[in-house]
Amino acid sequence: MTSTLSPPGAGPGPSTPERVALRHRLAERGVDRTLLLLLPGLLAVVALFCYPFLYGLQISFQPTTGGTLGSYRAFFDNSYAVGSIAITFKLALPAALINVGASVPISYRMRRDFRGKRLLLALLVVPITLGTVLTAEGIVEFFGPVGWFNQTLRTLHLIHTPLTLTYNYWGVLLSLVISGFPFAFLLTHSYLSGIHPALERAAATLGADWRQRFRHITFPLLLPGLMTTFVLTFVLAFAVFPSAIMVGDPDGRTHVISIEAYETALERFNYSQGCAIAMIMTALMLTVIALTMALRTRLYRGATGGKG
Amino acid sequence: MTTTTPAPTTKAPQTRAARRSIRLHPGTWLIWAALAFFFLNLLGVIGSVLLNSFGRTWFTGWTPHGYTTTWYTQAWNEFNLGHVLVTTLEVTLLVVALSLLLAVPASYALARRDFPGKKIITALFVLPILVPPIAYGIPLATVLYKFHLAGTLTGVVLANLVPSIPFVIFTMTPFIEQIDPRLEAAARMCGAPTHSVLTRILAPLLLPGILAAGILVTVRTFGMFELTFLTSGPDSQTLIVALFSAVFSAGIRSPQSIDAMAVIYTASMALLLLIALRFINPTQLVARNTN
Numbered sequence: 106m107t108s109t110l111s112p113p114g115a116g117p118g119p120s121t122p123e124r125v126a127l128r129h130r131l132a133e134r135g136v137d138r139t140l141l142l143l144l145p146g147l148l149a150v151v152a153l154f155c156y157p158f159l160y161g162l163q164i165s166f167q168p169t170t171g172g173t174l175g176s177y178r179a180f181f182d183n184s185y186a187v188g189s190i191a192i193t194f195k196l197a198l199p200a201a202l203i204n205v206g207a208s209v210p211i212s213y214r215m216r217r218d219f220r221g222k223r224l225l226l227a228l229l230v231v232p233i234t235l236g237t238v239l240t241a242e243g244i245v246e247f248f249g250p251v252g253w254f255n256q257t258l259r260t261l262h263l264i265h266t267p268l269t270l271t272y273n274y275w276g277v278l279l280s281l282v283i284s285g286f287p288f289a290f291l292l293t294h295s296y297l298s299g300i301h302p303a304l305e306r307a308a309a310t311l312g313a314d315w316r317q318r319f320r321h322i323t324f325p326l327l328l329p330g331l332m333t334t335f336v337l338t339f340v341l342a343f344a345v346f347p348s349a350i351m352v353g354d355p356d357g358r359t360h361v362i363s364i365e366a367y368e369t370a371l372e373r374f375n376y377s378q379g380c381a382i383a384m385i386m387t388a389l390m391l392t393v394i395a396l397t398m399a400l401r402t403r404l405y406r407g408a409t410g411g412k413g
Numbered sequence: 414m415t416t417t418t419p420a421p422t423t424k425a426p427q428t429r430a431a432r433r434s435i436r437l438h439p440g441t442w443l444i445w446a447a448l449a450f451f452f453l454n455l456l457g458v459i460g461s462v463l464l465n466s467f468g469r470t471w472f473t474g475w476t477p478h479g480y481t482t483t484w485y486t487q488a489w490n491e492f493n494l495g496h497v498l499v500t501t502l503e504v505t506l507l508v509v510a511l512s513l514l515l516a517v518p519a520s521y522a523l524a525r526r527d528f529p530g531k532k533i534i535t536a537l538f539v540l541p542i543l544v545p546p547i548a549y550g551i552p553l554a555t556v557l558y559k560f561h562l563a564g565t566l567t568g569v570v571l572a573n574l575v576p577s578i579p580f581v582i583f584t585m586t587p588f589i590e591q592i593d594p595r596l597e598a599a600a601r602m603c604g605a606p607t608h609s610v611l612t613r614i615l616a617p618l619l620l621p622g623i624l625a626a627g628i629l630v631t632v633r634t635f636g637m638f639e640l641t642f643l644t645s646g647p648d649s650q651t652l653i654v655a656l657f658s659a660v661f662s663a664g665i666r667s668p669q670s671i672d673a674m675a676v677i678y679t680a681s682m683a684l685l686l687l688i689a690l691r692f693i694n695p696t697q698l699v700a701r702n703t704n
Contacts, residue, residue, distance in 0.1 A: 139522050140522055142519060142521055143519045145515045145518060147519065149574060153574055154540065157553040157556040158552055161552025210444060214444045232455055235459070235636075235682065238656050238660075239462070239653075239675050243461060247460075252457075254457060283454070344546060344548070346547055346638070347638050350661075371554070371643065376551075380555065383549070383551045384548075387544050390543065
């Protein structure tokens, strides 16, 4: 009687049943041979991502001169290099805010089905896949001093001298909006379609106009998704590299941190300092993500009653 | 799990209401105008590259003076595009095959099991997506130089695997989650051994998801600039890196032949996209499982 009721492994039993019991207990917590399937992918990520990253961290503390923190000190003592952090934020924050800010009203208007919506969504995928290099090449020609954009404005007598939109800050911002907005829009749209329409209709029944419905029903439910969208568009904008070189002013106002890291590591062959800048870049990135996600956990994240 | 098309029966009256409302609200016009402006600029960006690649000369005015296709033959010979395209194809196919092979089993385990430490492993897979490619590309390139792999095709493929594996995992995991595990259980109960469960139950069900993930990885690898740029050598450049290098050695080259190359790039990308859109709903492309 007592022996059948005692928990497995507690009594002095033969070794074989005990081993089976351990396997069962592990299986109950979800650990069984299926987990071996994780190994190939995990090993690849560890070998190709974690190991290089830790190796980079290690050599960033082993510069040829200046002691353990020499690479970091060299970066922070050089005002041109350290200024790239501010330049990157000045580009990435407005770009992410514009992209997310424009996506909200547009996708709110388009949350219901209408004819041609699938085509519209398909068209929005185009700039994502064009890639930054092609977008940059196109911006140089289209927004350039004799490009179609300036010609149209002059024909309409809106301006007299062409606007300078390329090889400066604005060119890079334009390229970030063109490649980032569709991405932000598609994400916001999919979050919005996850909010059940019945919630809004219930509010409408209680007499809320569309402003109140948006302010008190849709927006709070959308906010967590919006923060994820912000983080992902910010990541894209923060890592801006080819377009900052091609349509920007890579030695001046768009000398972003990725250009600084690239030039240090692969043009001046100072791997230690290049890795140090890469580490600083990652740390900044993760700080922004952590802050946004910390804010996100303070929001309501319950069921939206929808298909999301 | 991810966004699905709404049920047509319940949505029908609402759709009609929304269509009517488009004509009613003035705010809607503003929204449409903003979108139209965006698309107009996008069209201009693509269109000016396309037109310039066929133009003889184009310094001022709305259109080029005269048209020609010589820039294409010139670009093809000058930039050795045949070789570049073969390399691009090799890299893309290898990355797709390897990332599917490594990541599909892992996504099966992540979708089906709830185990201690799952959050840590998921975080490990998210990191390569969140960390900027330049930030891990530089240490990765350093490591590849150490093993004498930088500048080779192997190095480029290895570098491109880093974002592709997590990408496949996060496309496939929601897809596998929606496949009913009872199907496998039923097959096992009827006496099917593991390999027939795999080949006759799971494989047909997983195939659309694998296809979608494969196409998405193809598109991404084709357009991935940073990692290939950091790790490739003169013989292992993909099309997009060759395009970038062509712009920066542009002193002796005409911008039209660079544009011709850009058009070849866009055309191959558009072809891939058309194939992709036959299989994938664009909102699913970026949709995440929110609940």
